[in-house]
Amino acid sequence: MASTGLLVVSNIKQLGKSLRSIEKYVSSLYIHLNVAGSTSNSSPAPPVWGRLISQLYANSSSYVGNQIDLRVLVSPLRPGVDGPLKLRKPVDMIFSDAHHPELCEKLRAALNISQPTIFLEDSSCTDLGSQEDNSPSNKMYPSVVLGGTFDRIHLGHKIFLTQAVLRTCQRLVVGVTTAAMTKSKTLPDLILPVEERIAQLREFLTDIDSTLQYEIVPIDDPFGPTQHDPDMDMIVVSAETLRGGQKVNEIRSAKQLRELDIFAIDIVESNVHDGIHETKVSSSNTRIDLLGSRWRKPEPRPHLPARPYIIGLTGGIASGKSKMAERLSNMGAHVIDCDKVAHDVYEPGQVCYERIVKHFGKAILSANGRIDRAQLGPLVFGNPLELEALNGIVWPQLIEEVNRRLDALRAGTVVPKVVVLEAAVLLRAGWENNCHEVWSMIVPPEEAVKRVMERNSLSEEEARKRLSSQVPNHEIVAKSHVIFSSQWDYDFTQKQADRAWKMLNSELDLVLPHSSSL
Numbered sequence: 001m002a003s004t005g006l007l008v009v010s011n012i013k014q015l016g017k018s019l020r021s022i023e024k025y026v027s028s029l030y031i032h033l034n035v036a037g038s039t040s041n042s043s044p045a046p047p048v049w050g051r052l053i054s055q056l057y058a059n060s061s062s063y064v065g066n067q068i069d070l071r072v073l074v075s076p077l078r079p080g081v082d083g084p085l086k087l088r089k090p091v092d093m094i095f096s097d098a099h100h101p102e103l104c105e106k107l108r109a110a111l112n113i114s115q116p117t118i119f120l121e122d123s124s125c126t127d128l129g130s131q132e133d134n135s136p137s138n139k140m141y142p143s144v145v146l147g148g149t150f151d152r153i154h155l156g157h158k159i160f161l162t163q164a165v166l167r168t169c170q171r172l173v174v175g176v177t178t179a180a181m182t183k184s185k186t187l188p189d190l191i192l193p194v195e196e197r198i199a200q201l202r203e204f205l206t207d208i209d210s211t212l213q214y215e216i217v218p219i220d221d222p223f224g225p226t227q228h229d230p231d232m233d234m235i236v237v238s239a240e241t242l243r244g245g246q247k248v249n250e251i252r253s254a255k256q257l258r259e260l261d262i263f264a265i266d267i268v269e270s271n272v273h274d275g276i277h278e279t280k281v282s283s284s285n286t287r288i289d290l291l292g293s294r295w296r297k298p299e300p301r302p303h304l305p306a307r308p309y310i311i312g313l314t315g316g317i318a319s320g321k322s323k324m325a326e327r328l329s330n331m332g333a334h335v336i337d338c339d340k341v342a343h344d345v346y347e348p349g350q351v352c353y354e355r356i357v358k359h360f361g362k363a364i365l366s367a368n369g370r371i372d373r374a375q376l377g378p379l380v381f382g383n384p385l386e387l388e389a390l391n392g393i394v395w396p397q398l399i400e401e402v403n404r405r406l407d408a409l410r411a412g413t414v415v416p417k418v419v420v421l422e423a424a425v426l427l428r429a430g431w432e433n434n435c436h437e438v439w440s441m442i443v444p445p446e447e448a449v450k451r452v453m454e455r456n457s458l459s460e461e462e463a464r465k466r467l468s469s470q471v472p473n474h475e476i477v478a479k480s481h482v483i484f485s486s487q488w489d490y491d492f493t494q495k496q497a498d499r500a501w502k503m504l505n506s507e508l509d510l511v512l513p514h515s516s517s518l
Contacts, residue, residue, distance in 0.1 A: 003027050004089045006107065010034040010098035010126040015056060016063040018097045018120055023064045028089055031056065031072040032107065034100060035128055043079035046166040047138035052131040053166070054159045058268055061155055071158070074165050074209040084110045086210040088203055099124045137263065141233035144168040145260070147175035147224055149182055150201055151191045151283035156268045161205060163265050164236040171213045173232065174201060175224035186284035187291075187485065189442060189473040194218045226260070227251055234261040240280075276488050292496030294503060296481045298437035308334065308409060308419040309508055310434065314426035315441030316470040318451035320486030320493065324441055325422040327497040334416040336405060338398060338423035345397045346371045352397040359389055382465040395429045403434070417508065427471050427479055437481040439500065442473045447487055 005026035007018060022029070033049065053072050060070050075081055085107075094117045096104050104117040146164050150157055164172055178194045185191060192200075198216050205214050217225060226232060226248045237245040242264045249259040268281040277285045304310065311333070315321040322337075329335045345352040348369055356371060357364070360379060366372040380387040402421065409416060421435060432438050443451070445467065452463040477483060482500050486493045 004029070004091050005093045005095055006030040006032055006091045006111070008032045008034050008094065008096040008098075008100065008104060008107070009056075010096070010100060010124075010128060011121075012052060012056065012131055013127055014097045014121065015059060018095070019060060019063045019068070021120055022095050022118075023068060025093065026068060028069040029071070030087065030091065031070060032076060033072065033128060034098070034103060034126060035077060036103070044132060045079075045138065045140055046074060046077045047140060048132045048134055049077055050138065050163050050166050051133040052128070053162055054265070057155055057159050057162075062271075066155075071204070071208055072162060074162060075211050077166075078209075078211060081211055086206075087111070088207040093118065095120060097121055098126060138167075139234075139261070140167050140169050141261070142169050143171040143173065143232050144234045144236060145173040145175070145226055145229075145232050146236040147177070147219060147222075149177045149185065149191065149283060150174075150197050151182075152286050153200055153204055154281060154283065154286055156281040157283075158204070159268060160236065160238065160265060161201075162208065163263070165205065165209050165212065167234065167236070167263065168212055171215065171231075172205070173225060173229070174205075174214070174216045175219040175226075176201065176216060178218045178220050180220045181222070186278075187287040187442075189477045190287045190290060190483065191283075223248055223251060227255070228257075230257055232258075232260055234263060236263050236265065239264050239267050274492075276492055291483060291485055292499035292503075294481065295477075295483050298481050301433070301436050304434075304436060305410060307512060308406075308416045309504075309512075310406070310436050311418060311420045311504075312426045312432055312435035312438045313420050313422045313440070314424060314438065314471075314476065316443070316448055316473070316476070317424065317466055318448045318455060319441040319443050320484075321422060321424070321441040323486070324439075324484055324493070324497060325420055327494060328418075328420050328501065331497070331501045333418045333420045333501075334409065335420045335422060336402060338402065338421065338425070341401050341405070342394060342398055345394065345401055350397070352394055355393045356390070359393065360386075381469060384469075387469055391425070391429070395425065399429065399431060399434065417512065418504065424470075427476065432479060438479055439482040439484070440476045440480040441484050441486060442476060443485060443487045445473070 003026065005022060005028070007022065007029055009015065009018070009031055035044070035049065056072060057070070073085065075085065091111045091113055093115050094104055094107055094113055096117055097120050099119050099122050101117070108117060144164050144167055146160065148160070176194055176198050182188050182191050198218065201216050202214060222244060226235065235245050235248055242262070245260070245262040245264070249262070252259055270277060270279055270281050270285060272285065273279065277288055313321055313325055313328070325335045325337065344350070346356070347353060353371065360376060364371055364375045364379070380390050406419065409419065421431070423429070423431060426432060426438065448467055449460060449463045452458060452466055453460060456463070458466070484493065484496045484500070
């Protein structure tokens with residue numbers, strides 16, 4: 001299977017048929033619009049193809065979904081640009097929806113493709129000329145600016161960025177929001193680092209048009225370089241951020257800078273309407289779709305036996321990890337609840353019990369001589385030194401008991417396929433190396449505060465004090481291989497669990513082909 005192809009499009013009405021014909025051959029596809037000879041205007045300006053390209057991107061998702069990384073080339077649309085294409089990926093195969101051998105042979109030679117062109121149709125007709133948009137707004141400018149989060153480039157981004165490229169003669173400035181501006185986004189801890197987002201943007205932009213000068217900069221406020229750059233001419237916005245574009249001009253006017261022309265593009269509607277995803281195509285939806293999937297490939301754990309496969313399940317207080325453990329148990333996992341194991345090692349006669357009482361005194365004991373966690377809790381929550389002392393006593397004894405139970409399972413007649421080690425302290429205690437991989441639960445901090453207040457009948461101050469001792473979400477995400485979030489309804493969290501369990505069993509069946517599903 002060729003990994004990257006180039007489709008010469010002469011008939012936009014045949015796009016669906018063309019894409020379905022070639023989707024099994026490629027994972028990436030460049031679109032070369034055959035506009036030469038399709039128009040009465042010998043050299044139309046690139047913006048006249050803006051509406052066509054937006055429709056092409058939007059329609060492609062209904063034909064092949066997100067299975068193909070599709071990119072419409074802009075540089076061939078520029079009058080006078082006749083040099084070789086500078087593509088980021090080597091092209092393995094050329095397809096054409098019409099019989100234009102001269103153009104295809106020229107592309108084959110320029111891209112050094114050995115295989116002959118695959119012509120999907122014998123006709124040489126083209127309908128692109130009828131797709132020109134000659135509206136007055138299709139002007140071009142020396143310097144264009146736009147901004148956004150641009151987390152994992154999707155269909156909406158491609159349309160947004162391409163419209164800006166089409167309208168730029170020389171210089172395109174892109175502001176990319178930093179973490180300081182993304183805290184209110186859905187699942188902000190899953191947003192890629194700004195450096196990675198900038199690199200992906202540069203790769204995409206230079207791929208579709210290498211003739212422009214790109215300045216891609218991080219921004220910590222909504223206005224970025226538009227507040228002080230005198231050489232900008234136009235700003236591209238979406239319909240929902242039009243007011244932001246107007247505000248830019250208010251700021252520039254106050255600073256005696258030339259106001260920018262504003263070009264607004266429509267929002268691309270999402271075809272998912274479940275009350276959880278946004279109604280538009282967005283990075284938030286992309287992040288939501290990552291829940292319950294393989295976030296990061298597990299590192300090799302040669303020191304651990306292959307069976308049982310150990311999943312460390314963790315998450316902050318009130319994140320829903322115990323309920324997730326219950327879900328995984330119902331699907332066949334053997335669950336070791338470290339909180340319950342801790343209760344056992346707290347019992348009188350245990351090494352842990354003696355050391356805790358020695359350190360904190362007998363005032364933490366109940367009338368029956370057992371440790372009263374309600375008495376112990378206030379001594380450690382909000383007191384880092386005492387919490388560290390308690391952890392230093394409990395964690396070594398706890399993991400020792402967990403390992404003893406794992407050894408007992410391995411020695412049994414039927415060894416479980418999967419063991420879930422549910423532990424709030426998993427990462428802080430450094431136990432991830434005792435697991436084949438880490439699955440985690442996250443919820444927004446404010447949601448966690450609300451849940452703790454309701455569940456534990458605590459004040460907001462007390463709840464925040466409890467949460468202050470937790471591993472923050474971004475650190476949990478950094479060490480996780482699968483991520484869940486219970487911030488939506490029960491059924492959606494169950495779907496995440498089902499997805500992860502199915503994925504895990506498919507992977508384990510490749511390395512443990514004769515094992516049962518238990």
